[in-house]
Amino acid sequence: MNCRQVRARFSELLDGRLSETERRLVASHLEECWSCAAACEQTRRLRETLRKLPALAPPPELTSALLVMASRERARQLAWRTPQALAGHLADRLRLWAENIMRPVALPVAGGLVSALILFSMLVPSVLFLRSPGKDVPLVGLVQEATVATPAPFGFEAGDFTLEVTVDRQGRMVDYSIAEGHRLIENPRLRRSIENYVLFTGFRPATAFGQPVYGKVTVSFRRYRFDVGS
């Protein structure tokens, strides 16, 4: 073996992956060639030093973030399991929503109109305020409507219909109504599917002057796809 062939085998030699024959060929070269022997020794020590590099400790806030995420994901996974668990999950969300509604609001000092807007949409989330700011409220550019951030990772069989979903400041669905396709409401199974779907859809909250506020998003379901409008 020449130097190049030997050097191409250093790693496998050090990792104990060479056949007996190859190992002997490399060894006999190393006995004679000082420069290869030196390079091999350096590589061996480099490998050992890499192995002994102390592990970097993850920041403690990462651990807490992961634990919070785990419990959220677990709840989500379990919510899928049984109708009872799903109902419990929904009830929790509703309770949270109610608490948020009742909590006194710290209003940013941003002028009468916006304060009124935020206050009003907080108290009466079903009133559509942010849907077409261009028409009703002269706040173009300052108001951003709620949108769908991540669609739920599953679909369901249904006809064509349109939902109006109320999204809170955290981007959570707090209420929905079927704007088109009223007959659907009479089918309880389908209604559950819709609730499921909306619950697992991620929303981006509406904002006014950069502050998240309650908003509405219209989601149109057409067979095998859905469109987002506002």
Place this chain on the structure above:
Amino acid sequence: MTSRILEADNSESVTAPGQEEPGEWDERKLLEGLRQGSEEAYEALIRQFQQPIYNLVYRLLEDPSEAGDVVQEVFLKIFRKVGSFRGDSSLRTWIYRIAVNQAYNHQRWFNRHRRQEVELEGPEPANSGYSHKIPDRGPSPFDCALEHEQQALIEAALARLNPSFRAAVVLRDIEELSYEEIAEILQVALGTVKSRIQRGREALRRDLAERLEPEPTYGWTPEPAQ
């Protein structure tokens, strides 16, 4: 010198003996627990993989300050996809693969480097510039640096390494995975893994040698003896 080299260890193994802490869950139990939504299993998964995944991602990213975010993305993927994990590979390999992919997704310029690697893997130039210094048997600065574990120096050299080689070296020498596991994680042939580990270590060695041993005024031979 050579006798030590030839006592190359065969420590390469799938489970890395001696690394297991008491209370560590085996894969089957962990997987079962995760699928059942067991709180303990979720916590065990975090306990067991948080640190290795953080270390891996930290070293693969150009900007290590993003490591925390990427690790969170990795775990979110694990939690959401574990239900559809079919066990074609070990859980550990699967988790590392998600981590590597997630880290690469963060590097917009990664493809550029991948193209460079193709060039690097072509035939070597005639003069590959091996530094041939006759060892004088005394401890050289290189030896001292390694012996005193100048970690910062090594970490910096790792960071300068081509990302493809770096991933292979980190998985092999820091995470201590087998060549076969690395092939599964990086989704490349075993031969490619061998080549990346070899080239990565060689590039690191030369980088460190150049920094630690300024060109001597004698003792150079331009070409390796054939």
